[in-house]
Amino acid sequence: MNAEFIQNLPTAEQAIARLRELGMPRRNNELWSFFPVAKIPTPEFMGTDFAASPAAAPTTSPAATLANQETDFAALLPIANNARPMIREIVPGAAEMAMLKCNNDFGHTVLNIGKGAKVSLEILDNKVTHDIAAERFDINVGEDADVEIFFANPACNLPLRFRHFNINQDAGANVRFSSICKDTAIGRVSVECHLKGEGANFDYRSLHVLDGEASQHSRLTIYHEAPRTTSTQLARNLLSGSARVSYDGSVIVGYDCTGVNSSQLVNTILLSEDASVSVKPVLKIYHDDVECTHGNTVGELDAEQMFYLVSRGIPKKAAQEMLMRSFAQETFLPLPDSPAKKRLMAELGK
Secondary structure, eight states: OHHHHHHTOOOHHHHHHHHHHHOSOOTTSGGGTTSOGGGSOOOGGGTTTOOOOGGGSOTTSHHHHHHHHOOOHHHHHHHHTTOOOEEEEEOTTOEEEEEEEOOSSEEEEEEEEOTTOEEEEEEEOOOOOOSOEEEEEEEEEOTTOEEEEEEOOOOOOOSEEEEEEEEEEOTTOEEEEEEEEOOSSEEEEEEEEEEOSTTOEEEEEEEEEEOTTOEEEEEEEEEEOSTTOEEEEEEEEEEOTTOEEEEEEEEEEOTTOTTEEEEEEEEEEEOSSSOEEEEEEEEEEOOSSEEEEEEEEEEOSOHHHHHHHHHTTOOHHHHHHHHHHHHHHTTTTTSOSSHHHHHHHHHHTO
């Protein structure tokens, strides 16, 4: 199945044809509701009429079919820009740690992780100056494999960056996706996760610590396609200045998927009057025997906790930093001891 997936990846011509058919992202597109789409430069290959070329994307090939099913501009952009796929096979039962770094503006990584493998993947930034960068990750996780994907890159001022993850999980596969974002410009992380096998679990945790005019956006779609699958989403934000964050999360539970458990929680602390957050939870459930929840909180630092700390002689600024650090660390404390948790907690300790 993995070899077939690789063989059927769209070509640049097919991706361009699909992008021309979709057109540039617009605010009325639910995938881009909160994103400042006017900041996205129009690629030269889009032309002006956005008309698709039938000859460029034959609809009979599996690759063209895959391209035509894609609806996210950011997912197609690396392929359309001729990003050569970096393909890695991790054999069943292997234990591996790896760091992934894109050396160009556009990158495409394909990972096929075998049954029962234990894998830790850290994604590093490409800090070369550019107007736009886009990375795509296709990650196929075999039965009973345990995978952690994480990034905690230091703040940088790259103008515009997209990261798109397409994750497919077989029965019993466990994936933990964790990130810390301190970027100062505009970015979007999109995740499409397919829980294809019974007992598969996807755990998502993100933290945004933003200031100035930073604008960061998250788009998640989790498909529960098998019984007794689970997913967890926990997103936390610490926002000051005029920083803006959006979280657009969808959970879709299929007709025959009994015993599904899914939760989504977004917690935001606003440290200034001009900071803002937008949250859009979507639940599409086609089975009665499920447990799906979502929640969203927005507020300031707890006044009672601040009073308690200050009344015991702790300076106000130090008390604020203590509460913010505690809020941030709680995001990742439930993770098992692993390279991901060590790296994330170390970043928060700086």
